[in-house]
Amino acid sequence: MPFITLTSDIGEQDYLVGAVKGRLLRINPEFKIIDITHKLSPFNYPQAAYVCRNAIKNFPEFTYHIVLVNLFESKPEQLLFAFHKDQYLVCADNGLIEMILEEKPEMVLGIPLDKSAIKNTLYCIDVAARAITQLMNGEPLLKIGIPDAPYLEKNPLRPTSGEDWIEGQIIFIDHFENVIVNITQEQFEEQRKGRRFKIVFKRDEVIERISGSYADVPQGEKLVLFNSAGYMEIAINKGNAAGLFGLKGYNESSQQVSVMVQNRLFYQTVKVYFE
Structure with a gap:
C-alpha cells in the first residue's frame, strides 16, 4: 500500500484539500494519504523548503511526496517527478525542488502537461496521481515522462x-x-x-x-x-x-x-x- 504525503499552501477553509484527496483516491483507491501541512505561507519558498525537507526524510523508503506550493507562479508546462535518497517528490517546475533537497536530485522526470487542458490544481493532481500509478505498475520511465528534462533551479537559502x-x-x-x-x-x-x-x-x-x-x-x-x-x-x-x-x-x-x-x-x- 503506497504512502502519499500532501504538503500545500492551500489552507483548509474550503473544499480544495478534500477534493485533492478525492481525486487521488479515484485514480488509485490503494493510496494511503498522509497530510504534512496545508498551512504554509503563500509564496514562501524558504518556509516550504524547510517544512518539506525535514518531514519527508522521516518517512519510510519509497514514499511519494506531493508538494502543491505556488503551482502557478508561471504558466505551467510540466510537473517534476524526482527520486532522491529513496524518496519520491512531485512538485511544480518552480525552483522549489532543489531548495527542498539542497542539491540536485538523483533522478528527475518532466511530466508534460496537456497544452489544451485547463491547468488548475485538480488537473495537476490527476497528472501526478497517474504518474505515480504508472511507476508503481512498473511502466518504463519514457512512458511516464521525459528523463533529465530541463527545469527551473533556485538556490536554497543558506546562512x-x-x-x-x-x-x-x-x-x-x-x-x-x-x-x-x-x-x-x-x-x-x-x-x-x-x-x-x-x-x-x-x-x-x-x-x-x-x-x-x-x-x-x-x-x-x-x-x-x-x-x-x-x-x-x-x-x-x-x-x-x-x-x-x-x-x-x-x-x-x-x-x-x-x-x-x-x-x-x-x-x-x-x-x-x-x-
Missing part, C-alpha cells in the same frame, strides 16, 4: 559567514511562536571551532549559551537550542518569542519593497559572533 561570524535568516515560526533560523548545529559548530559565541538578534538581544530544552531557563526567559531537525531555534520558556521580540519570517518577496520597509529586514535575521 552567510565570515571568519568570526555566521548570519542566518528566520525561515519558520511555529505554533508556539518559536523562531527557527536556517543555521544547523553542524554549521554552527563548524564555524565556532570551539570558541565562545554571542547570538544577537533585534539589535540588542543577546544569548551566550545553547540550552538542551526549554526547561533549562526560568519561565519567561529567552533561550536558544537546536530543534529535532537540527536547526537553531530561539524561544521563550512558556512565552512567544516571535511576538515579544517582533521577529518575522524571511520571505524573498520582502526583498522587492522600498528602502524604508527594508529597514525591518534586520528582524528577519540572527547573527552569531565568535570570540
